[in-house]
Amino acid sequence: MDKRTERKSNSSFLDPSKWINQNKYAVALRDSFPVSKGHTLVVPRRMVTSVFELDPNEIQACWNLLEAERERLIKEVGPDGFNIGVNIGEAAGQTVPHAHFHLIPRFYGDHPSPRGGVRAVIPGKADY
Numbered sequence: 001m002d003k004r005t006e007r008k009s010n011s012s013f014l015d016p017s018k019w020i021n022q023n024k025y026a027v028a029l030r031d032s033f034p035v036s037k038g039h040t041l042v043v044p045r046r047m048v049t050s051v052f053e054l055d056p057n058e059i060q061a062c063w064n065l066l067e068a069e070r071e072r073l074i075k076e077v078g079p080d081g082f083n084i085g086v087n088i089g090e091a092a093g094q095t096v097p098h099a100h101f102h103l104i105p106r107f108y109g110d111h112p113s114p115r116g117g118v119r120a121v122i123p124g125k126a127d128y
Contacts, residue, residue, distance in 0.1 A: 079105035
């Protein structure tokens with residue numbers, strides 16, 4: 001564990017009233033500013049800034065919640081696909097200094113050209 005980046009302050013992600021699922025090392029909640037219906041965050045309970053600081057148990061716990069929430073979203077909103085995203089550092093768009101995964105349901109027609117998926121975070125780089 002990298003002690004330089006472990007956060008000691010509170011995280012809005014760790015408010016139990018917002019949680020829709022949890023396990024020993026991670027929690028799931030809906031994104032406060034969703035980009036699609038059902039946009040969900042999976043967050044480690046330990047407050048570190050980067051997913052690269054997570055230990056194997058935390059990574060597995062996060063993945064288990066991503067899978068569980070994917071199944072829930074299939075039943076609840078019936079998406080045609082998913083994006084899983086992680087922002088690490090301000091240059092990559094991270095605005096909350098607590099590591100987290102985005103699980104974003106995708107639907108046919110929600111974007112005129114979804115080709116390239118997460119590659120589109122840099123304009124002009126999605127088409128190849």
